[in-house]
Amino acid sequence: MRRNLREEMLNKTASLRSTAEVPRPVLEPAVAPDPSRLPRTGPGQLAALTTAQQRIKELEEKLASGGARSKLPVSVLERNPWQPRRYFDQAALDELGQNIEINGQLQPIIVRVHPEQPARYQIAMGERRWLSRKNRGHAEVDVVVVDYSDEQMAITALSENLQREELSDYEISLSLATIEKAFAKRKDIAEAIGISRTQLFRLSAFQKLPDFVLEDLGTQPRLLGASAAGDIASVLGRHGQEGTNALRELWPRVRQGQLEQGRVAKEIDVLVSRHRDASPRRDGYLRTFYRNGKKAADIRRDGKHLMIRVHQAVLDDKTEKSIKDFMDKLFPQD
Template identity: 30%
Template sequence: MAKTPAPRKGPASPATSTAKGKAQAKSSAKKPAAPSSGKARGLGRGLSSLLGDAGIAATTGTALAGTALAGTASAGAVPGGAPVQSGLTELPIEWINSGPWQPRRRFDTASLSELAESIRSKGLVQPILVRPRAGTSNRYELIAGERRWRAAQMAQLHAIPAIIRNLEDEEAYELALIENIQRADLSAVEEAEGYRQLIDSFGYTQEQLSEIIGKSRSHIANLLRLLSLPREVSDMVVDGTLTMGQVRPLIGNGECVALAREVAKKGLSARQVEAMVARGRSGAGGPSKAGVPREKSPDIKAIEVMLETKMGLRVDIDWNEQAGSGRMSVSFKTLEQFEAVMKKLVTN
C-alpha cells in the first residue's frame, strides 16, 4: 500500500524512492531552461526522465488524485484561461494540435475505440506531453500521447492532463519517435520515416541513431531501405497488408508494384517472395533448372545474418553446392556506406 507523502518544501516530487527523488531534483536544478543543442546531451534517455517528477506522478496517479477526468472535466480547468508554461496541468482539448513530428500515418480505429471506452470508465491517468506553440497563446503542439489525445476526444473529455515542456524541434522529433517505438505498434515504414526525418533534418548518422533509439545499426539500415519502395507498396506495409519480410526482396525491382499486388493477392510468405524474385532474375539471364531457385541452407542464411549485423548492410550469398562456387553481394546506397565496407575489408 502506498505511503502518504510527507509535506514537501520544494516542487512536488512523488517519492518512488528517496534516492531517485534526490537524483531527479539534482538533475532538474542543473538543467537550463532551454535544452542544449548538442547530441551529447543524450536525447534518447526516454520520456520518463524528460517528464521528470510530474510525469512519474501522473503515471502512478498520485498527482491526479481527485480530478474528474472520466468525461466530466471542465474546459475551464486552467485557472483564468492562462495555463502554466511548464509542469503538470489540465489543458482544454481544443487548445492542442497534433505535432508535425508524429511518425504514424494511420491510427487504428478499433484500438482507439477500446482506449476511449477505457477512458470513459476509468479516466485518463497518464498525461500527454506538449510544448507551447511559438507566437501564440493558449495553443500547444502535441509531442507524445496522440492516441490518448484522440481517444479522449472520442470519449468526449473537455480537458486532458498534460505535461508542458519547452522543447526544441530535435527533442520533439526524438521523443515522438522513441515513444512510438517503445509501444511497438509502428509499422516498419513509419519507423523508417522517423529515422529518415532525424537524419535529414538534424544530421544524425545511423550509428548515433542506434545508440539513441536502442536498435542495432543493421536494423536501422534495413528499415531505411524500405523508403525506396514505391508509395503504393509502402502503403501496403503501413496498413498491414504486407510485412517487411514480404516486401524486402522487392526493393529495387522494376516490377515492384505488380509483384507486391501479386504477393498480397496470393498471400505469399517472405520465403516464397524471395523464390519468385529469384526466378525472375534467373529468367533474365538464362533458364534455371526446373525453374526453381536453389534453397539456401541454414548455414548460408546464418552467415548472411552475421555479415549484415557486422556491416549494417544487406548481404546476399548465392552458393552452388554442386559446382562448389558462388557469389556474394553487398548492397549499399551511399558513398559513406561503400567507404565503410572498403575500410573493413582492407583492415581485415
C-alpha cells in the first residue's frame, strides 16, 4: 500500500539523532563558507523539503555538528522571501535575546546564498534568532549555509512557524496560497504540513473577503479566524453586494473589539434583512427569511403578483396550516 506524503517524509528523517545525542560543536573562526562543501537537501520536491516539519531542531544540530557551522555578519542576512509571519512579538524577541546572552546561540541560523546577490544570504530557519541578535546590536551570528531551492525555502518557513510559534489563520492562509500558486498542489501541502482538508478549505475563505477586510488583517491578522472567515464568505455569497455593504457597516465594531468575530455572519443576515424591510421595492425580493442559517422563504413582487414562497424542506403541516389560515383571514369567503 502506498504511503502518503507525510509518512514518506517522516520515514526520511527517522535516522536523525535527537538533539540531546548531538555533541556541541567547537566554533571555528569566522570564514566564508565554501559553496562546494555546502550540505544539500534532497531533490527539490515537497516530500524532501518537508522533513523540517517534524525535526527542525534535529536538522539544525546535525548540520552544525558536521563542521559546516560558521559566522556571518548580521548585516548580510535577510528574511525568507516566503516568511508567513507578518508580526513578531517584541517581548518574545527580547526574552529570546536575553536567553542567548546567557546561554549562547545554541542553534545556528539556517541560510542559503541569495540567488541574485551572492554576497548576501536569505534565512531559511531562525529569523527570530537573527532579529533578537540584530536588535541587541550584535555584529555576527552563527549560521549553517545550505543549498535550498525556492520551494524548500517556502515550505520550511511555514513548517518552522507552525511548529514553534502559533501563526494566525490569516498568516497561514497567505503562506498556503503563495506555496500553492508557485509550487505545489493543495492536497500535497495539506499532507506535508499536517493540516486537514477541511481546515485547508476554511483557510481558503480568507481570499474571498473584501479588500477593506484584508487590508486590516494585514496589520492585525488575528481579527478573524478561519471558521469566522468561512462563515462570512458564505453569507456574502448569498447576499452579494448587500452583504458586503452590511459587512462594511459592521467591520469597525469588529476592528475595535466590540463585535465578536463568531457573530459577524449572523449580524450580516440581520442587517441585510433590516435594510430590505426599510427599503421595499416595487419589483423583486421584498424580504428573505432564514432558518438555522439557511434560506427558508421569501416574499417577492412582479408586475402582477405578490408571491410568498416557502422552501419545501421547512414546510411542515403546521406551517402550511398557518399560511392557509392567514390567507383565509385576508380573503374570507363571501
